[in-house]
Amino acid sequence: MEKKRSGKEERDPAEFENVIEAMFQASIYVEVGNGHKTLFWTDRWLQGQSISDLAPCLSNAVGSRIKKQRTVAQALNEDVWVRDITGALTVQVILEYFLIWDLTRDIQLIENTMDTLCWKWTSDRMFTTTSAYRSFFIGQHPVEGAKLLRKTRALAKCKFFIWLVLHDRCWTAARRKKHGLQDDDTCVMCYQASETVDHLLTACPFTREVWFRMLRTLGWETLAPDTQSTFLVPWWSAARKQISKDNRRCLDTLVILTSWLLWKERNHRTFDQRVRTVDDVLTWVYDEIVAWCNEHGTIYAISSDFGDRMTTQHLD
Numbered sequence: 350m351e352k353k354r355s356g357k358e359e360r361d362p363a364e365f366e367n368v369i370e371a372m373f374q375a376s377i378y379v380e381v382g383n384g385h386k387t388l389f390w391t392d393r394w395l396q397g398q399s400i401s402d403l404a405p406c407l408s409n410a411v412g413s414r415i416k417k418q419r420t421v422a423q424a425l426n427e428d429v430w431v432r433d434i435t436g437a438l439t440v441q442v443i444l445e446y447f448l449i450w451d452l453t454r455d456i457q458l459i460e461n462t463m464d465t466l467c468w469k470w471t472s473d474r475m476f477t478t479t480s481a482y483r484s485f486f487i488g489q490h491p492v493e494g495a496k497l498l499r500k501t502r503a504l505a506k507c508k509f510f511i512w513l514v515l516h517d518r519c520w521t522a523a524r525r526k527k528h529g530l531q532d533d534d535t536c537v538m539c540y541q542a543s544e545t546v547d548h549l550l551t552a553c554p555f556t557r558e559v560w561f562r563m564l565r566t567l568g569w570e571t572l573a574p575d576t577q578s579t580f581l582v583p584w585w586s587a588a589r590k591q592i593s594k595d596n597r598r599c600l601d602t603l604v605i606l607t608s609w610l611l612w613k614e615r616n617h618r619t620f621d622q623r624v625r626t627v628d629d630v631l632t633w634v635y636d637e638i639v640a641w642c643n644e645h646g647t648i649y650a651i652s653s654d655f656g657d658r659m660t661t662q663h664l665d
């Protein structure tokens with residue numbers, strides 16, 4: 350069970366940070382006034398986008414030190430930005446240069462007005478954590494399962510993990526292989542298949558046993574994913590339709606919590622060579638549920654959802 354550790358594997362937390370950073374960046378833009386506070390190459394000031402986004406090749410032809418300093422006011426003064434371009438002039442760079450040239454022709458700076466940082470997700474464009482949190486779940490495009498997720502009571506960190514699952518942004522072995530970060534993408538739970546996020550959370554034999562035994566505790570073993578269940582969201586949606594409305598929140602919370610712990614188990618196996626059995630994972634899930642009920646009882650009130658059931662019908 351020895352897995353090679355490489356420097357690359359330690360990148361994962363940073364990748365996670367990058368996703369949050371990218372989402373934050375995607376949520377803000379600048380309304381340019383006098384252009385003194387806005388960075389020409391990197392801030393989102395041109396039709397809500399940055400030049401790095403609009404013209405990535407052109408932007409790569411500019412030194413990073415210049416990018417961190419050049420304000421819009423400086424750049425537009427006698428088209429100083431053109432002199433910032435020092436890299437190779439490939440066809441793509443030149444095409445992008447024309448694009449930015451055209452886009453910057455009609456910009457009028459307003460001398461007595463400060464640049465304003467705007468937040469996309471509220472009508473008054475002021476940043477709030479609630480709107481930031483909601484934007485994670487609404488996103489710019491409707492995503493299957495996102496509505497399901499918003500309504501579910503679960504800790505923010507778990508919901509955020511599911512948000513990444515829905516957007517297929519988890520750094521699974523399959524994804525890392527696709528990006529050339531590793532050669533082997535075999536699932537660390539079953540060693541039988543490629544480790545995609547849907548495999549890990551739904552199709553993997555290890556995972557299916559966890560789901561089956563977990564759901565059996567609640568008398569819901571028929572809802573467990575079977576050999577035909579390949580993807581998380583279709584399985585989850587179908588399963589919740591088979592139970593009464595009152596019970597759906599319980600199932601949703603359980604799905605999110607269990608998926609999150611399965612992901613953590615995958616990380617323990619991948620990075621720490623620590624292996625839990627199905628029994629261990631089940632105990633872990635129950636412990637987490639009890640901890641939630643104690644800690645968040647008044648907020649989440651999940652004890653009424655399944656805390657009671659758990660205490661009366663505990664593990665085999």
Ligand SMILES: [Zn+2]
Pocket residue numbers: 536537538539540541542548549552553554555
């Ligand atoms: Zn597997």
